[in-house]
Amino acid sequence: MNQVTNLPLWATLLIAAFLIIGAILTLIGSFGLYHLRSFYDRIHTSTLGTSWGTAAIVIASIVYFSITESELVLHPFLIGAFIIFIAPVALILLSRAALYRDRAANNPEVPSLKLPANTTTTQSAETQLTADSKKAADT
Amino acid sequence: MMLAPEHLVIAPILLPLVTGALQLFFDDRGRTLKATLSILSTIVLLIISILLIRFTYSDDHTSGGGVVVYLLGNWPPPFAINLVLDHLSAMMLVLTATLALPALIFSLGRWHRAGAHFHTLFQLLLMGLNGAFLTGDLFNLFVFFEVMLAASYGLVLHGSGLLRVKAGLHYIAINLVGSLLFLIGVALIYGVTGTLNMADLALKIPQISASHATLLESGIAILSVAFLIKAGMWPLSFWLPATYAAAPAPSAAVFAIMSKVGIYVLLRLSLLFFGNNPDFSNGLGAQILVYGGLATISFGTVGVLASQTLGRFTSYSVLISSGTLLTSIGLVQTEVTAGALFYLISSTLAISALFMLIELMERGQNVAASVLAVTMEAFGYEDEETEDEEIVGVAIPRTIAVLGTCFAACALLLIGLPPLSGFIAKFVILSALFSPDLIDQLTAPSTASWWFMALLILSGLATLIAMVRSGIHTFWAPPVEATLPRVLFIEILPITALVGATLVLTIQAGPVMRFMEATAISLHAPQPYIEGVLHTPPTTLPASTESTE
């Protein structure tokens, strides 16, 4: 099971540090997910893992494999790049959907739609139509 | 191409596949072309199957005594997959092609227009069936089961409609569970033997260590549940009547052989794995087959009587046929097996013909009427037309006459009345059960044999009652003109062809039975099969062959 080969100490420390940092950031993020009450707060926490959590571990593996394979292994970098570019897509879509649902459920936490123009109709259609939509909550 | 005839072994799998794939190149407007392609391919398939059955007759092809082995990928056995052609598989191939061609021709009447990709699905079903019959590898068998099942799902649902979808849902659900069981079984067997090749398994199973033996038994037990579901053993068979009855006629006609695939595998594997084990015939496995089979016959009998529509009736006949075969397998006697094989062919042909026939019959009348016919009788509404004292017969239109004759033929086949092969089949099984040779051994026929005989006769009786009931209501109940269905020649032709095939089977009963007996003997003594598979060398490069000579 122990296939970890010998490395120079500095590298070991560097790798270990990055690993632990990444893991801890991820843990904090996930803990927040569990701990925080509001969905919109949770969104922020999950980003911890996908930003620096990932970055730290990716760096750790780059360093590790670059030394063990004795060539620059940038392979894991791609993972980071993908995550950076892609994580927003999911989050943006999800948070907007959550916003819609909260509005539909008349959740006071979220801002109702305020549009600068025609304030007369801002008796928001989304909130207006919520009476019958409650059942759609949480499919 | 020095190995050209050898490659014929894989043709029953590849030919339908290529045909099916080619048909995808034409859209619905090219239906005529698709149909032509299908027919041609199926005819070629039939010819190839017949050639293959001749292969197994002549022994000069291989050393294995009529066993032809095809090493896929040219890897030495038993590591990779190989196809094995022996008496039994060749016979099943011929049967498949024999059923497929009429069903296909029948479908040209109208069914192939009922939905998309009928021909492709049909060809791929053939591929699945042929593959399941030919393969010599347990996991590959799973794959071909799935090919066959997937295509059958498509064909059951062909034409859509409430009834089909409802039945199809159950069918798929049960078979998905069955597939999972199959996988568990195969995994266990691989886990304790380290091989998947059937012939190799036959060698490895007797040598298995004691700690692994229970696991192996468990694996085989779970595996056989999967096959029993397909074979339709009671109480795993409730999906079958609904599905077969709901399937479009040409699909149902080919499905007649699908339940036989389960039977085929049980027959092949039980004898291959335990054929050399004298305790097998008294073992639990054989007992389950015997009594399960008897229960299946009984249930089929009950169902045959209770059916309101001919479709369900025919589907229950499938169960009777399955039950008969299961019991015969479970009895583990060469003679009975031979009889059962004859019965298999005869009943499959009859059921297939009947599935197509009832579609034509029900086309003339609305289905509600035939349901009513039975219920009317049940609730004692007498026909109030006894005033009809005119002593002049009614001329029967030719269509009705032909349909009626075919129906009568199917009835005779299923009931087991002479002169058609259904009678011979039942007689052969019974006479093997009560073989005069047994007297010398001073062994009385077993209880199971008595039950088997009683149930065979009872099931025939039930079929008789049910078929006479519906036959009379369809063909004799007045007025004939009103129920005259529109039937095309190409729809009657396949039915008559199948009935004709049973006639041939009857007249040629002697030679056919000799083939069946040879098959049964080779099944019960699988040594040539095993050696044939394991000792087939891979093909070497033509150049290097020369150098070695």
Next chain:
Amino acid sequence: MNSEFLLLLILLPFTGSIIAALLPTNARNTEAWLSGGIMLIALSITIYLYPSIAEGEILRHEIAWLPEHDLNFTLRMDGFAWMFSMLVTGIGFLVVLYARYYMSPEDPVPRFFSFLLAFAGAMQGIVISGNLILLAIFWELTSIFSFLLIGYWHHNAAARDGARMSFIITGTGGLCLLAGLILIGYITGSYDLDQVLASGDTIRDHTLYIPVLLLILLGALTKSAQFPFHFWLPNAMAAPTPVSAYLHSATMVKAGVFLLTRLWPVLSGTNEWFLLLGFAGMSSLLLSAYFAIFQQDLKGLLAYSTISHLGLITTLLSFGSPLAAVAAIFHMLNHATFKASLFMAAGIIDHEAGTRDMRKLSGLFSYMPITATLAMVASAAMAGVPLLNGFLSKEMFFSETLGQHSDSVLDSILPYAATIAGAFSVTYSIRFIHTVFFGPKPTELPREPHEPPHWMRRPIEFLVLACLVIGIIPGMTIGPYLHTAVTSVLGDYTPLYSLAVWHGINIPLIMSTTALTGGALLYLILKNYLAHSEDGTPGVRQFKGQRFFERSLVVLSWRWARWMEETFGTQRLQPQIFLVVLISFIMGSWPFLATESTTHLALTTETADFTFAVLWGIGIACALGAAYQAKYHRLAALILMGGAGLVTCVTFVWFSAPDLAATQLLVEIVTTVLILLGLRWLPQRLEQIDNATTLIAHTRRIRDFTLAICCGGAMALLAYTIMTSDKLTETIADFFLKHAYPEGGGNNVVNVILVDFRGFDTFGEITVLGIVALTVYALLRRFRPAPDSMEIPEQQRIQNEFDECHPERQVGETIQDYLMVPTVLMQWIFPFIILLAIYFFLRGHDLPGGGFAAGIILAIGLLLQYLASGTRWIESHLRILPLHWIRLGLLLAALTGMGAWLFGFPFLTSYSTHLEIPLLGTIPIATALFFDLGVLLLVVGATALMLVALAHQSIRSHRIQASESAKTEEER
């Protein structure tokens, strides 16, 4: 030489039958000529064969059919068979002649004559078959053709019912007979008649004698319409009269007694034989004679009288004495002659007067004196009046009843019963004659009766003449022939008997006289009652055999069957799955329970890794959560299933299966999207509404829960046992590992297995995928959503309304805003996903990846675009033809495999090499790569086809909805 004529005897009628069936409908004369000719030829052949038969020779003709099972086409004719053969052909000829005039010109006679000839052939077959199984075959054939003949006028409900009943009863009997004959074969070791006849003692002493006897009697008694199976015969009278005259006097019903006589040497002589047969025969004799008196239908009377006379024969056979057997054989002959003529006479009356109801008929003598005279002679024969043939055999019967047969009640009442039955037969005979021909002129006849065409009368004349001649000078006429028949049955036991008319005054004569006077007196008493009474026997009129039969058939074959089907079967899915699971559970765990050796469950915790344990804690939680949520929170269940899948995937990585992990993950993504696509069409499920918990539902849940736990536990145990059991030293995997690179040309053994070693599996697997895609496509083309999910989803409605409320916004802008940024990103990711797919594809042979993974990646890339931009937009920009991919993939895979043929190798033999390409270095090239490309193409096509077909439903249903709402507005 002569033996080949036997074959002709069988073949002629059947050939004739086929020819007759093919003749045109109106060819009445041709048909008659054909049938008559055939009967005549057969008759001549039979006559021609007599000399050799008379010498005691037994003609045999054998054609091998199924020699292994001792079933051969053996024909055998001895004296008894010859006698019956004469009956079959002779009376057959007369019936054809009669039928020519009887059948109306409008009748479709080809069918009639065809069936009649076929029946004659089958009957002939019974008579001369020399193999028991062959006999059974012809036996059933007679049942079949008699069914068709009785049902000839099938527009008539009575004919249908009668035909059905006779078929069901005789068919059943036939099946029993077959079983009995097979048992005889089992006992004697042969089905050959000669051999069987030679082993009478073996059979009688065998333990299986009783079952054999019962089965054979069932066959014979049903066929001969003996009590308690007699009731089908009166109902069979719905048949045309020629049929009745042939089948129900001379042939079909005689088959039963024929068989009993045939097997008499081997079966008779035991107490069981006497009791069973004697009871059946006596009851038939007595009861049917009594019933016959009260019939109002001419043919009904004759039918019951037939049963009664056959009962007489059966009783005679039951005695087991050779003399009785002689009498039986003699009576068979006599009955055939007078009964056939009587049936024909009844047919003439029916034909001419238009009715067979004896209440309407009377005084016909003046209209048809010749027919009346003939009928009178025939019925006198039936009544047993001296100087007619009936008297002779009846006299023999009476004398036989006096003998001692066995020590039983039956034995002692026999003579009395016989006398009473004789009296009854006199009564109904007188009634037949008196009612029909004498008395006042008829008033309510449908037409004016007169003599029939004289050729129609000829058969009767001939038969009546026979009655007279035999009755007056039996010894000179029938004597030698009867003797031939009798000796062939009895052989050495042939007794001395005399066929004289006058034996002096003895007890039988007294019995005869008593019967004659008693019968006449009885008629006088009953005459007035009978003239107006209802049809049927008083007292048991309500109790109709037919009704009873129908009722019991309905109850047995319908009510009970339905009940059993419902009890032992089910149409619902849940019990089916329950049974499947339960049975697999039992079968799978049985070996463990059956063996004593408890599997070692050494709980080794030391290797348990904390991380892994926690991981599976998560997996278990997800699985349980999914199970819990699947009913009311579908989305939650789906998400949780994703969680379980992820854990599975990590497990694969953990235990060195990167390929599996990748595939599992990709498949899971696609599955999730697929299910989501489907979720839209499922109905709302609300916890509060259908959370009804009845007691049954509760029990069922507990039951299911128990089974689930049991199975889970069993699987866990099974898994643990096999994972911890000793690793095998030698598996096929070793070969794969060793040869993957040197011969398969790839380092990733899993992939080499998939595309090379076991490429055939993959081949099948992609076929499955293709098939499923096609099916999905075909099914969805016809898809119609349920009404309540047809509308556009609520979310879209709300969002669109919001857009409508705001003049500065256009409808659909919300979704545009929503998707704007993601769309940009997803579009730009697309090329990278393609790149990734290519990467995974190319490296598959050496490293984890391969065609399947690449295909799914590509499909996911496409899916993303659909997600981002919507179906319509994408399909206007990107024309993907999934079907094209599927067919190309299938063909490419197949062609790659077939490529090996060119080099003389089997299908799928791969070739791999390492190409030296300048600058690029060595590149491994394997033909398997092309195969894998086929896989890729198919996977992309199939996955895309399924996803797209499902996605299209939204558009379609909107369209359907739009068109429907437009329609409703138009209607307004």
Next chain:
Amino acid sequence: MSTTILLGAITVAQIILVIAMIFATIPMLRGPHAQDRILGLDTLYSNAMLLMLVFGLRTSNVLYFEIALIIGALGFVSTVALAKFLMRGEVIE
């Protein structure tokens, strides 16, 4: 020495990550809303990806990266589909 440190760090990182996964699972199970569950799944995916990266370090095997890569590049697809389902009631319009 360095091996021990590294191994220790890897083990610790694995344990931490798997605990993070637990925290991600709880919202999946608990909800209360669908969006919370989806977010939990998304987080679980990225945590699992990191776990695999670390696992790659532990076994010193590059092969496992591809799995991480697939999760990284395509794992979001289910989240996207689920989110769109919430927002629009159907996944592909």
Next chain:
Amino acid sequence: MELILSLGIGVLVGSGIWLILRPRTYQIIIGLGLLSYAVNLFIFGVGRLTIGQPPVTQANTQIDPAAYADPVPQALILTAIVIGFATTALFLVVLLASRGLTGTDHVDGEEPDR
């Protein structure tokens, strides 16, 4: 390790079987999904568990089969996964069709009598 995995398989099987015995088509499809995970893991377990030894060989080296995980079950699972995916998709579509035609998502196509 083996114990944990077996427990996991057991729970997956239990949940799956519970679900496929339920009356709603959706429950069945989720149940089948869970069951196929379980079966795949089971097949996997049959090859015995090995850590860090993926069956990817090094070119041109002497190969010791014991140093690699058993590749056969892996290949079998890959096939099984694909087939499982295909049939699940089909089942899904059929259940949708059934739902569309019958109006209910009950497995028998009709609501049971209450």
Next chain:
Amino acid sequence: MSKLFPYPLLILSLVITWLLLTSFSLGQFLLSMPIAFVASWGLVALKPARPRFRRWYLLPKLFAIVFYDIVRSNIAVAIIILHGGKRVGRSRFMTIPLELRDPIGLACLAIIITSTPGTAWIDYNSSHNVLLLHIFDLVDEAGWLSLIKNRYEYLLREIFE
């Protein structure tokens, strides 16, 4: 040329990606060209708007800023969570009017905002060009406004418009 390779930058990044995936060798480079070309088809077929990089030299600056901000907010958010997240009323929504209209620019902004813990892109209203954000720790609304407007939007507008 531009018809065949409408997105040169894409090709370039595809090639780089390929090399990262495999190895930096001449052979792989040669191989990567056709592969990148094939892959870029996917985008070509979709015909998205071509990005116009007007001042691409500002990109590194943007990267640096974002990198720095991510690190900073990572720490900030982590601390808040570890403190138990008790900041009543400090996690709020805020609207930001935008001037940036280029989709790709907006996408970049979205990436930046979302990747940074503490800020989340919730909604964008195209008819008013208003952005709805959710800020985890909103103490100084004006500060956040200027952060987004001046730090990111300004740079992005410089680059893309």
